Amino acid sequence: MSTVSMTVNGKVVASVVEDRTLLVDFIREHLRLTGTHVGCDTSQCGACVVHVNGKAMKSCTMLAAAADGADVTTIEGVANGDLHPMQKAFNDNHGLQCGFCTPGMIMSGIDMVNRYKAEGKTLDEAAIRAELEGNICRCTGYHNIVKSIQQAAGEM
């Protein structure tokens, strides 16, 4: 068993967990924050993406213990007020259907916009499609997800 302590969505949380506990299970089962999803178990689909110390990470492939002391943001914590510009853009552009991949898409979208801004690079359509390599959606055909991220990139 390990004691893990981290900041999740601005709140300090601590818990004693089995050593093998994945970060996603810590978030979903221990903290009952169920917006972060598990879609594939093999780091392919990106439904589990959260931000760890400001970087997008697949929480299904990281131990909770590895996030000890980290600052974690989940989909429940991204909005400062009503909706984050990325969340609003997905609503504006019909960037979601069943909603299961959506939290991961939004977390990846925010991360890519932040990175491109920090590096002074342009996040065009081709770049968004390449950056989304780690996120699978079965409903939307990606068309409106790309539009959503493009809109948010202009507003963030």
Next chain:
Amino acid sequence: MSEGIGAPVKRKEDKRFLTGSGRYTDDIQMENQAYAAFVRSPHAHAMVKGIDKSAAEAMPGVLAVLDGKQLTGDGIGNIICGWAITSKDGSPMNMGAWSALATDKTRYVGDAVVAVIAETKAQAREAAEAVVVDYDELPVAATIGAAVAGDAPQIHDNAPGNVIYDWEIGEKDPTDAALAGAAHVTEMDLTNNRLSPNAMEPRAAITKYDAAEDHYTLYTTSQNPHVARLVLSAFYQVAPEHKLRVIAPDVGGGFGSKIYIYPEEIVCLWAAMKTKRSIKWTADRTEAFLTDAHGRDHVTNAKMGFDADGNIVGFKVSTKANFGAYMSLFSSAVPTYLYATLLSGTYNIPNIYCEVLALYTNTVPIDAYRGAGRPEASYLVERMMETAARELGRDPADLRRQNFVREFPHQTPVIMNYDSGDFEGNLNQAMEAADWNGFDARKAESAARGKLRGIGMACYIEACGIAPSAAVGSLGAGVGLWESAEVRVNPVGSIEILTGSHSHGQGHETTFAQVVADRFGVPLDSIQIVHGDTDKVQFGMGTYGSRSGPVGMSAIAKALDKVEIKVKKIGAHLLEEPEENIVIEDGQVKATGTNKALGWHEIGLAAYTAHNLPADMEPGLKEGAFYDPLNFTFPMGCFICEVEIDPDTGKTEILKFVASDDFGVIINPMIVEGQVHGGIAQGVGQALLEEVVYNEDGQQLSASYMDYTMPRADDVPNYDVLHHNTKCTTNPLGIKGCGEAGAIGSPPAVINAITNAIGNNDLSMPATPSKVWALIHSARMAAE
């Protein structure tokens, strides 16, 4: 009316999904919850000689280790297929027994044998590893070819030669005669590749048993919770129908795979009763590949005959359809009434004959996957038309144009009666948007860069809005395929719509509300859609086959008709005006020719206070309706795909994809376009990337996202989605349905574009770079 029919209203349901507040089955935590894990057969075909549970039972946290003999001993029934198909010789189909936990024999890798119930998920999984099953391996038939071979193993004792049925439709002799007399016959052998639906939310179930009430609750990832309750109670005898509540909360995509009732739901309900604990089971992705019903998997020979002028004179089709190891709930209908009845395509074909040999193999059961039979038909018809045009030296658009159905209603030789359409209008719209006439210049430009450019089209038609109950009943369906709706106007005027349709991404909470807002002019925010709970909604047949628009919304329209009549009676009474002068608009009940009006909420209040209602009128304002369709609906369209191929690598890039669809009346164009986008991506996936692969031992080699190629954002293009709609004439709203069209029309459009680019028709799906490269270089290699 900005929120009514035709308005691109943003979705009401989005906020909970965007903020992580969606409530999917695995998000739910019950009191006293334990977990199930399944021991699955590692062999594709084996006798179960013995099960040693002792080590597992002794492990920490283990509550029960349950096997098939206990399950059948408790009277739990076998899983059934609900659509009876009769063979050519009049014999019934050969349905083999499928126990939710295998008793004597396993028939595919993934077949459940034992269920372990434990305090935690990890304990259940670890104990499952400790169960020792003694198997005696049997020879395996993993493919259609292996199942029909002379020395094929017998998978079910009651299905000699592994044949489930040998079915036919149409007239054989006239079709043979038409082909014999044809000026030209195009013949092709085509395979429709096996796919896994891959809804992003894996299947899950949570069950609860209340011993005091002898009552069961099942939360499940279902597209049709009422059908699940019916089948679980009537056929599997897990619980009586009135003692079982089935809830399908937010469901993360379905695409057909969540229609069926699987072994895991049955076992978890039964285990809840046995252990007096709530039981949760959630599939991991490999479990999904090993147990979710797959789709497609046809091998077909087809012959299409033309007269000297290019008119189609006959079409003969012989298909072998893989069913996997057991018959899933709707499996038998897919390669028959959902496939062969669409073989006329968008064309006048006077003679059609199709025979279908349905076969067991030692693979995952196959059932309906987005399109279900219609993608297989569309792929066949549209590849045949394209190849015929090339063989005849005809322009592919002109050959199609010449053979289009132009008068409606049109009776095909294979049951369907098309009610409406303007096939040439969609063709013209798509060709213009794709700049078809400018293709030669673009091809030359690609050639100058050493690339191969190709363009291809497909003019699909499909049948949605399944289906008139008496008609499908006469064809073997075990259920009626109507839909139900209830409209409750509350005393304050807000409206609840209870529907038997189920939304798992389709946006019903928005579009269904738009139908109501359109009728009464009340704000969308005052309308709530209730679905997915058998305790709330009386009954429903669920969502599949693009039926929620044409059937589900028609039921709502019918219930709204009844509400409208009562509202007008109340309005006439209160306003003291003749009923025929009462109109409902902008949320008000008005008397025409006067300035008298009542607010919508005043009607609701009057109905429930009942202080001043017309004589003999019952209080309250609630109406229900069952809507049984008069006919299938027939969405159709023209898709055009333009590709560029690198001859050095064989890699295909889609440069442009145009879809011109006829969906009838559209409620919300934003949502409809989203459905088309997603459908096209799945069709592009089938055409270029996806295939479930088995080796000859029946091991699935593609059972994770590291092995099965899901379309990703950089595999697909932007889509130009256009509409050229004609109103459906057989339902009250004029809707045809849009959920599957993208997946139905796109595979042949993509493949026709690639074969156009490489000048070789002998291409199968998925058109991987290695296959395409080999075809490009085959002529050169043959010469060397």
